[in-house]
Amino acid sequence: MTRTALVTGSAGFIGFHLSRRLLAEGFRVVGFDAVTDYYDVSLKHRRLDVLNSSDAFVDMRGRLEEPGLLTRVLETETPEIVVHLAAQAGVRYSIDAPRSYVDSNLLGTFELLEAARKTTPKHLLLASTSSVYGANEQMPYAETDKADTQMSFYAATKKANEAMAHSYSHLYDIPTTMFRFFTVYGPWGRPDMALFKFVKAILEDQPIDIYNHGRMKRDFTYVDDLIEAIVRLTTAVPPKPDARSTASEKDSLSPVAPWRVVNIGLSQPAELMKFVSAIEVALGRTAKKNFLDMQPGDVPATWADTGLLTELVGDLPATPLDEGVAAFVKWYTESNAKA
Secondary structure (H helix, E strand, O other): OOOEEEEEOOOOHHHHHHHHHHHHOOOEEEEEEOOOOOOOHHHHHHHHHHHHOOOOEEEEEOOOOOOOHHHHHHHHHOOOEEEEOOOOOOOOHHHHOHHHHHHHHHHHHHHHHHHHHHHOOOEEEEEEEHHHHOOOOOOOEOOOOOOOOOOOHHHHHHHHHHHHHHHHHHHHOOOEEEEEEOOEEOOOOOOOOHHHHHHHHHHOOOOEEEHHHHOOEEOOEEHHHHHHHHHHHHHOOOOOHHHHHHOOOOOOOOOOOOEEEEEEOOOOOEEHHHHHHHHHHHHOOOOOEEEOOOOOOOOOEOOEOOHHHHHHHOOOOOOOHHHHHHHHHHHHHHHHHHO
């Protein structure tokens, strides 16, 4: 029988890539998205056009926080796997519009958890973020580290999602895996992210804003590598609390719930100026640089310990930064040439 997966945020950057991969793996994919105007809606529609070219894709629209809607979707579609990627994204935007994070990230995730409580999928997987590590200074970040000092409201809502999901996992025996993503980039990326903004500005001969005067490091993770990790985790044995006695020291498996959190990153932090240099090489142009102070809510560095991920799913591809940036530039220039 064809397996069904529900992907929330299917019109988004990561949701699009995951949906396309699951379709290629033979899944029937139910995509759920509100297609909000946080960024260019036409890009979201172009992604959905690609997905809708498959007869195995079901395009559903709606807001996460609408009471009972996700419950009705799960009861009707009965997915084995639910991957919750839909959220209000962005560290900086959470300072300007915190209410949208309450609606999408807190209320929306609550509605998903209620739906999972009533339908109990075989595996529930939810996106978190490396931003939950906040002011932690010891690196690389490990899943077993305390993460109680979030520096943006966005990060705080994501940490709340982890706690909410843990409680539902414990109370209702829902096998749950949380992902902590590290600076994902690649083709079809979001216009509000650095790579998209930098490439666009350089091609238009406009300056790029470089925060903390370039003294930043990020664990840049190419989207195809991230998707490979997610797909493998969907098919891995779901968390079981009775496995705690044989789990490694790295394992974040809860002692009271079938729940764990897993970092997904490259585990090779790169300086921001190396990232900019890769863009310049791929474009064959030199950027005009506007050096600025650190923005509120941001952190100077991220670095993933991916030992647990490797234990769970084995060695993963690790696309070099210059190759990943070049792939984005190729997509961007070809995409704009067609527009």
